[in-house]
Amino acid sequence: MKFNIALLAGDGIGPEVINEAVKVSDAIAKKFNHEITWTSALTGACAIDAVGVPYPDETHEICMAADAVLFGAIGHPKYDNDPSAPVRPEQGLLLMRKKLGLFANVRPTFTFPSLIDNSPLKRERIEGTDLVFLRELTGGIYFGEKGRRDDGETAFDNCVYTRAEVQRLAKKGFELAMTRSKKLCCVDKANVLETSRLWRETVQAMEKDYPEVTVSYEFVDAVAMRLVQWPNSYDVLITENLFGDILTDEASVISGSMGLMPSASVGEHTSLYEPIHGSYPQATGLNIANPLATILSAAMMFEDAFGLKDEAEAIRAVVNKSLEQGIVTEDLAAKGTKTYKTSEVGDWLVANL
Amino acid sequence: MKFNIALLAGDGIGPEVINEAVKVSDAIAKKFNHEITWTSALTGACAIDAVGVPYPDETHEICMAADAVLFGAIGHPKYDNDPSAPVRPEQGLLLMRKKLGLFANVRPTFTFPSLIDNSPLKRERIEGTDLVFLRELTGGIYFGEKGRRDDGETAFDNCVYTRAEVQRLAKKGFELAMTRSKKLCCVDKANVLETSRLWRETVQAMEKDYPEVTVSYEFVDAVAMRLVQWPNSYDVLITENLFGDILTDEASVISGSMGLMPSASVGEHTSLYEPIHGSYPQATGLNIANPLATILSAAMMFEDAFGLKDEAEAIRAVVNKSLEQGIVTEDLAAKGTKTYKTSEVGDWLVANL
Ligand SMILES: CC(C)[C@H](C(=O)O)[C@@H](O)C(=O)O
Ligand SMILES: CC(C)[C@H](C(=O)O)[C@@H](O)C(=O)O
Numbered sequence: 001m002k003f004n005i006a007l008l009a010g011d012g013i014g015p016e017v018i019n020e021a022v023k024v025s026d027a028i029a030k031k032f033n034h035e036i037t038w039t040s041a042l043t044g045a046c047a048i049d050a051v052g053v054p055y056p057d058e059t060h061e062i063c064m065a066a067d068a069v070l071f072g073a074i075g076h077p078k079y080d081n082d083p084s085a086p087v088r089p090e091q092g093l094l095l096m097r098k099k100l101g102l103f104a105n106v107r108p109t110f111t112f113p114s115l116i117d118n119s120p121l122k123r124e125r126i127e128g129t130d131l132v133f134l135r136e137l138t139g140g141i142y143f144g145e146k147g148r149r150d151d152g153e154t155a156f157d158n159c160v161y162t163r164a165e166v167q168r169l170a171k172k173g174f175e176l177a178m179t180r181s182k183k184l185c186c187v188d189k190a191n192v193l194e195t196s197r198l199w200r201e202t203v204q205a206m207e208k209d210y211p212e213v214t215v216s217y218e219f220v221d222a223v224a225m226r227l228v229q230w231p232n233s234y235d236v237l238i239t240e241n242l243f244g245d246i247l248t249d250e251a252s253v254i255s256g257s258m259g260l261m262p263s264a265s266v267g268e269h270t271s272l273y274e275p276i277h278g279s280y281p282q283a284t285g286l287n288i289a290n291p292l293a294t295i296l297s298a299a300m301m302f303e304d305a306f307g308l309k310d311e312a313e314a315i316r317a318v319v320n321k322s323l324e325q326g327i328v329t330e331d332l333a334a335k336g337t338k339t340y341k342t343s344e345v346g347d348w349l350v351a352n353l
Numbered sequence: 354m355k356f357n358i359a360l361l362a363g364d365g366i367g368p369e370v371i372n373e374a375v376k377v378s379d380a381i382a383k384k385f386n387h388e389i390t391w392t393s394a395l396t397g398a399c400a401i402d403a404v405g406v407p408y409p410d411e412t413h414e415i416c417m418a419a420d421a422v423l424f425g426a427i428g429h430p431k432y433d434n435d436p437s438a439p440v441r442p443e444q445g446l447l448l449m450r451k452k453l454g455l456f457a458n459v460r461p462t463f464t465f466p467s468l469i470d471n472s473p474l475k476r477e478r479i480e481g482t483d484l485v486f487l488r489e490l491t492g493g494i495y496f497g498e499k500g501r502r503d504d505g506e507t508a509f510d511n512c513v514y515t516r517a518e519v520q521r522l523a524k525k526g527f528e529l530a531m532t533r534s535k536k537l538c539c540v541d542k543a544n545v546l547e548t549s550r551l552w553r554e555t556v557q558a559m560e561k562d563y564p565e566v567t568v569s570y571e572f573v574d575a576v577a578m579r580l581v582q583w584p585n586s587y588d589v590l591i592t593e594n595l596f597g598d599i600l601t602d603e604a605s606v607i608s609g610s611m612g613l614m615p616s617a618s619v620g621e622h623t624s625l626y627e628p629i630h631g632s633y634p635q636a637t638g639l640n641i642a643n644p645l646a647t648i649l650s651a652a653m654m655f656e657d658a659f660g661l662k663d664e665a666e667a668i669r670a671v672v673n674k675s676l677e678q679g680i681v682t683e684d685l686a687a688k689g690t691k692t693y694k695t696s697e698v699g700d701w702l703v704a705n706l
Contacts, residue, residue, distance in 0.1 A: 088544065094545070120475060122474070122475055125473045141546065147547055148551075156547065158510075159509060194499040200437075224603040229473050250580075
C-alpha cells in the first residue's frame with residue numbers, strides 16, 4: 001500500500017521524537033512492503049516565527065491532502081507567561097482541530113509491566129489498568145462565544161453542544177467498547193449543567209442500539225476521585241472537551257508511563273497521531289527526549305488510520321522488547337544503569353524490528 | 354461566649370455524624386465555658402419529602418440568624434438516576450450557597466501519620482502533604498444562564514465571572530497564604546478561556562499588595578497531574594467553581610483520609626461547616642459512619658467562625674489521640690482489630706477531651 005503522511009514536527013523536542021518515529025515507520029513500511037511519502041509542514045511557535053501564524057493555510061492543505069497526520073509537540077517558553085498574547089502556539093492547535101474536524105481525541109492509559117513501579121500509585125492500585133478516554137475535541141466551552149462586557153470587568157465563556165455532536169462522539173465510544181470489554185462510562189455533570197443533561201439523555205437513547213454494552217453514568221468529580229483510587233475499574237470513558245482535558249491528563253500520570261502514552265485525534269477529513277507529552281523546551285536539541293510515545297502513536301496510525309494491525313503489533317512488540325532490555329532514555333533508566341540517546345533508541349528499534 | 358448554630362443534618366448518615374459533632378461541641382463548650390444554642394432545620398431529600406423543596410425558606414431564615422451553620426450531608430438514591438428531575442436535593446445545596454452568599458469553599462487536604470498507608474499513593478509521594486484549596490462557590494458555569502435551543506437539540510451553559518468576584522476570592526487566598534507558607538497557586542485555563550484570563554489578570558494585579566506571597570499560575574490540566582505526582586509541592590490554591598469541584602475531590606482522595614476531611618464555606622452572611630463526604634445512603638441508621646470529618650468541621654467552626662483556636666486545637670488533639678489508639682469506625686480499622694460504632698467514637702472523644 002501507499003500512504004501520504006503529513007509530518008508536523010512542531011517545537012522543542014518535537015523534531016527529535018518525530019525523527020525516530022519516521023525511522024521506525026519507514027522500517028516497518030519496508031518490511032511489510034508499503035510506501036510512505038512524508039510531507040513536512042510548519043505548526044506552533046516555529047510557524048509563528050516563520051510566517052506569523054501558528055497553523056498556516058499551507059499546513060492545513062497538506063494535512064487535508066494526507067492519509068494521516070503525525071504530530072510532535074508545540075509550545076515555546078517565550079509564549080508561556082502571557083496567555084492573552086495576540087498570537088500563541090495553542091491557537092494553532094485549536095484551529096487545526098476545528099478545521100480538520102478532529103472531533104474525537106482517543107487517549108489510552110495502560111501500564112507496562114516493567115515500568116509499573118514508576119507510578120505514583122501503589123502497585124495494587126495501578127496493576128491491570130487499561131482504559132481509554134474519548135474526549136470530544138471540537139465543541140464545548142473551548143469553541144463557544146467568549147468575551148468581555150462592562151468595560152472588561154465581566155468575562156464570559158459559552159459552553160454549547162448539539163445532540164449531533166454528542167451522538168458522533170458517543171457512537172465512537174460504543175463502537176470502541178464493543179471491541180473491548182463492552183463497558184462504557186459517560187462522564188458528565190448532569191446534576192448541574194444543561195449541556196451534561198443533553199449528553200446524558202443522548203447517550204441513554206443510544207443504549208438500545210448496543211444492547212451488549214453496559215453503560216454507566218458518573219459525575220466528573222467522582223471520576224476524578226476513582227481514577228486515583230481504582231483506575232483499573234474503568235474501560236472506555238466518553239466525555240466533553242473540558243472535562244476530557246482535565247481527566248485525560250490526570251489519567252496519564254497514574255500509569256507512571258506518561259512519556260510513553262500515544263494518542264489519536266480522529267477527524268472528519270483525516271486523523272492525527274501525537275504523543276501526549278509536551279514540547280519539553282529545556283531538552284531541545286540534547287537528543288535525550290523519549291521517542292516512544294511518538295513511535296507508539298505511529299503504531300496507532302498504522303492500525304487505526306490504515307487498518308494494518310500486524311504492522312502496529314510489530315512496533316509495539318519491539319518497543320516492549322526495548323523496555324525489557326533497558327534500551328531506554330534517561331527518564332526511564334534505573335539509577336546507575338546505562339542510558340540511551342533519543343536516536344540510539346530509534347536505531348535499536350529499527351535494528352530489532 | 355454564646356453561640357447560635359444552625360444544624361442542618363440532611364440525609365443518609367448526616368443525622369448520625371452530626372449527632373456526634375454536637376456531642377463533642379457541647380463538651381468543648383462546657384469545658385471552655387461557652388453556651389451553644391442549636392437550631393435544627395431541614396435540607397435535602399428530607400426537606401423535599403417534608404415540604405416539597407430542598408432548601409425551605411424557614412431553613413434559610415434559621416441560617417441567616419445563626420452565627421454559623423453545621424451541615425451533615427444530602428442526597429438520596431431515589432433522586433440519583435434522574436439528573437433532570439424537577440426537584441432534586443442538590444438544587445437545595447446550590448440555592449443555599451447562593452442565598453447565603455457562601456462564596457469561598459475552603460477545602461484542606463492533609464495527612465494523618467497513622468493513616469498514611471491508606472493513601473492510594475506511595476508514601477514518599479503523599480508524605481508531608483498539607484494543602485488548601487479555595488474554590489469559588491457562587492459564580493461561574495454553575496450559576497450562569499443555561500438552557501436549550503433548536504427544539505431541545507442544542508444545550509448551553511454560560512460561564513460568567515466579574516472582576517469583583519475574583520478579587521473577593523483571591524483576597525481570601527492571599528490572606529490565607531500569609532498565615533501559611535506564603536505560596537499561592539492560581540489555577541486556571543487562561544490559554545483557552547476568557548474568564549480564566551480575567552482571573553489571571555486580576556490576581557496578577559493584586560500581587561503588589563502582598564509582596565511577601567509568591568504567586569504561581571498553573572493550568573487546570575497540569576494541576577490535575579501534579580496533584581497525583583507531587584501533592585506535597587502545593588500550599589494554597591485558588592480557583593473557580595467548576596475546576597474547584599473537580600480538583601478538590603481529586604485532592605481529597607490522595608490523602609487516604611477522605612472520611613476525615615472537613616470543609617468550610619465562608620459567606621457574606623454566615624459560614625457553613627461540613628464534612629466533604631456524601632450521605633452514604635447504604636449505611637443509614639447502621640451507626641457505622643465515621644463522624645470525624647464532621648467533628649473536625651466543628652473544629653474549623655470554632656477556630657474560623659468564633660476565633661476560638663484553643664477549642665479547635667483541643668478537638669484536633671483528641672481526634673489524633675483516638676486515631677493513634679485505634680478508636681475508629683470500620684472504614685479505618687486495620688484488619689482483625691476491634692471497630693467502634695459512630696456513637697462510641699463520639700463518646701470516647703467526649704470522655705477524653
Ligand atoms: C494547549 C491546550 C489548548 C490543549 C487543550 O486544552 O486542549 C492541551 O491542554 C491539550 O489537552 O491538548
Ligand atoms: C452536588 C453538587 C451540585 C456539588 C457541586 O458540584 O458543587 C458537589 O459535587 C460539591 O462539590 O459540593
